[in-house]
Amino acid sequence: MDTERVVRTFTEFYEDRGHRRITGSTLLPPPGDPVLFTTAGMHPLTPYLEGRPHPLGRRLVNVQRCLRTTDLEEVGDATHLTVFEMLGTWSLGDYDGPVSLDWGFRLLTEGFGIDRGRLHATVFGGDGQVGPDTDSLRLWQEHGVPVELTVEDNWWANGPVGPCGPDSEIFLWTGDGPPRSTPTRDDRWVEVWNHVMMRHRRLADGTLVPLPRRNVDTGLGLERLATLLQGESSVFECDVFEPWRRLVPRLWPLDDPSLRLVHDHLRSAVVVVGDGVRPANTGQGYVLRRLLRRVLTVLWREDPSRSLGDLPDELVTHTLDRFRQDAGPGTVRRLLLDEERRFGRLLERGRRVLARPRFRRPLTDEDFHYLHDTHGLPRDLVLSLRGSEVTDL
CATH class of the missing domain: 3.30.930.10 (Bira Bifunctional Protein; Domain 2)
Structure with missing residues (x-):
């Protein structure tokens, strides 16, 4: 059924x-x-x-x-x-x-x-x-x-x-x-x-x-x-995820837990965008931003060349149709790519800032506040960069 x-x-x-x-x-x-x-x-x-x-x-x-x-x-x-x-x-x-x-x-x-x-x-x-x-x-x-x-x-x-x-x-x-x-x-x-x-x-x-x-x-x-x-x-084996199971593993070979996260978060991001939300640093927009950053974290962990621009149109259209949304697939794809570029720039800036001598010691709450207020680096991103790799955000 x-x-x-x-x-x-x-x-x-x-x-x-x-x-x-x-x-x-x-x-x-x-x-x-x-x-x-x-x-x-x-x-x-x-x-x-x-x-x-x-x-x-x-x-x-x-x-x-x-x-x-x-x-x-x-x-x-x-x-x-x-x-x-x-x-x-x-x-x-x-x-x-x-x-x-x-x-x-x-x-x-x-x-x-x-x-x-x-x-x-x-x-x-x-x-x-x-x-x-x-x-x-x-x-x-x-x-x-x-x-x-x-x-x-x-x-x-x-x-x-x-x-x-x-x-x-x-x-x-x-x-x-x-x-x-x-x-x-x-x-x-x-x-x-x-x-x-x-x-x-x-x-x-x-x-x-x-x-x-x-x-x-x-x-x-x-x-x-x-x-x-x-x-x-x-739930990832039910019929609503059939096109995701068919297309994503060919594009991005990942282990099962990572595939499930990518399937869920990208599908969810498309629905959130379809309801009119745009990425932001607070509120609804931050939830959308966090979903996309978690996806990119998983994709880039093994291959930094991976891009949301490779996401098949079929998956965006299938999701918008499934949730009866009027947003255009092109609009969704442009937003995903814009957010990907923003996150990439943020990672590069974060690595440069954290390479400074003052941040090579254990960080205090004052350091975290400074990094966030001055450089736009949230605590979770700082902690992941300090761990020498990008982990789930």
């Missing part, structure tokens, strides 16, 4: 149950939002989760592109991507958690054909303020799905204050042989779907008050689900 069919199956299942499909937003949150990028499908819907009526009703479904910088260091393993698509559903004061979980179970087992014996759920076990989520526990027991009770792992919050509530996560067994242990004890259980029951608001003093209406927010990573349905062991 390719990713397009996964999307159709998912959205049609919920449309048949009264959900209206909404158009996903860009990676850029609305003005005034404190986060740099949209990190989950619920982010653009925050006003409606807070109580504002949605023009399309109380049952919604969508596909939202997301970017998570918190997972940047995890990229290269089997499940994490910087930019990905999130399948989501919402009940805005309509049905509650058990209905959502029941539909989720039926979609996974009947719609996607997953053996229920490969499923495991986790449920909020209660703490000093809120009791255990017995409704979700009962639902999973009725379906014969094993359940693990946790506290912190099954409590969702949108920050230190604001909407929050218990959640129930659904895991799929990816190991050989029959399932063993539980999700918190065996990483062969891979989380595929989280159902959040937003029932409370946390105040600044830490107390909880009931929300005026109960909402349900679910999120399911598209690439991760497609990977599992396609029987692959890594």
Whole structure:
């Protein structure tokens, strides 16, 4: 089942149950939002989760592109991507958690054909303020799905204050042989779907008050689900990365971890540029700059002659089309090359500056501030140059 069919199956299942499909937003949150990028499908819907009526009703479904910088260091393993698509559903004061979980179970087992014996759920076990989520526990027991009770792992919050509530996560067994242990004890259980029951608001003093209406927010990573349905062991083996696997190794022979980083970061950079971000020293632009510098670091480690200008047009076009973006491939390529030249000049300047006698001793915080403020050399770049080679930035 390719990713397009996964999307159709998912959205049609919920449309048949009264959900209206909404158009996903860009990676850029609305003005005034404190986060740099949209990190989950619920982010653009925050006003409606807070109580504002949605023009399309109380049952919604969508596909939202997301970017998570918190997972940047995890990229290269089997499940994490910087930019990905999130399948989501919402009940805005309509049905509650058990209905959502029941539909989720039926979609996974009947719609996607997953053996229920490969499923495991986790449920909020209660703490000093809120009791255990017995409704979700009962639902999973009725379906014969094993359940693990946790506290912190099954409590969702949108920050230190604001909407929050218990959640129930659904895991799929990816190991050989029959399932063993539980999700918190065996990483062969891979989380595929989280159902959040937003029932409370946390105040600044830490107390909880009931929300005026109960909402349900679910999120399911598209690439991760497609990977599992396609029987692959890594998100980089699913169909959306097929052209990357076919073209990049011929161009730049690299080991598997390096290839995964290059695939992810270049694909993510194209999407970020497609949403209108340009490289900068702060904010969204710095995230883009860091992605590209990490790619160039890997490429130049073995061969300094490698260039982003060699990136095939097919990969840029495929990515822009995949994320339904209007940016021209030529614009993206010019920006990548400009940033490559900028980084190359920065490396040369950094080597010259650090060769001065005053910097041959251990560096102090004052040295780092001077190098950054006077020469534009960030700490991570200085440390990598002092290590006699360019390492991951």
